[in-house]
Amino acid sequence: MNRDFLSLLNWKKSIRLRLLGSLLFSLVAAFFGTSLINDFLNFILPQIIVMKSESEALSFANAALSFLSFLFFFLLIFFFLMRPIVRKVRTLADGLMAIANGDLNYRVPLPGQDELGEVAQNINYMAEQLQSMMKRERQIETSKMELITHVSHDLRTPLTSIIGYLNLLKNDDYQDLDEHKRYIHNAFNKTQQMKKLIDDLFEYTRLTSGDANLSFQVIDLNSLLEQIIIEFEPIAQELSLAIRKDWEQQSLFAHVDVERLVRAIDNLLMNALKFSLKPGEITVRLAERDHLVVLAVENWGSPITKEQEKLLFERFYKAEPSRRDRDVPSGAGLGLSIANYIVELHGGRIGLKHANGHFTFFIELPKAEQITKYKGSEELI
Known part of the structure; x- marks a missing residue:
């Protein structure tokens, strides 16, 4: 909005300057044009009007022709100078009217690097923003219906x-x-x-x-993950799945909301539980990389397409029945989406690597010493 406002101010200033410049140029050009006409008339009229009694008529005709020639030159030059500007302004007005009538696909065809070209670009940008806003509103309405x-x-x-x-x-x-x-x-x-x-x-x-109030504390992810897997192993064994742990014994500390991080990890494990080939194995890894702590859950399942990969973290997305485990109750399709939001609130990143049915869901979290504040509240570590 500030960009459009400044562009409008610059446009008004530019129009005033161009109008003033056109007026001055037209006046000067008309003056010189009239001088040339006067010189011509002063040469030709005495040859036509030779009577002394007609000298007054000569003076009057000379003055009248000078005025008319000045006015003609002024209007002609001013018209040709302002015509491109008027055409561009009319194009802008037509574009704004089309957008105002609801045609948000319309774009002002006004190229150029001058101020009017910049205004046209801003009008097109405004149309794109309005189009995006309306698209988001339609998506929100659609999401509400999907939610219900x-x-x-x-x-x-x-x-x-x-x-x-x-x-x-x-x-x-x-x-x-x-x-x-x-x-x-x-x-x-x-x-x-x-x-x-x-x-x-x-x-x-x-x-x-945005109502989630996170309570952060420094914890050892090694110990937390060990406890989660101990609780998860009996469920996996009932479905002929083995849990393999792959991490070193050294402590890896992170600054997290324990309850919500446990929920995110649990959602990844339940996802692996549902879609693993049985009998099979689920591998849980924990490692340190640069200033990050990386947690990964790996399993083998039925391959999916690239389009399906992009949808996995979308809310309410569920895999096809062929991929789901019949012994595990179907959820609402929110598990991975919830995990995604939780990790983002921790300043981390969640993602998937997939190749021919080998799935690796990973969570990257900053190490404890890398975080000193959250949402404006500082805490010493």
């Missing part, structure tokens, strides 16, 4: 199962105590699935709305 659709669908599936099991229990429609316990166990698992979906949705909205 996905949440409704993802919550309805486990809720339908819970209602079904509760109806069976209410009507005593079971064979024995073992079947009764199985119904209760299945209903409980569905409630846990619903809780996971709601937690993911709540966490995602809180992270994207």
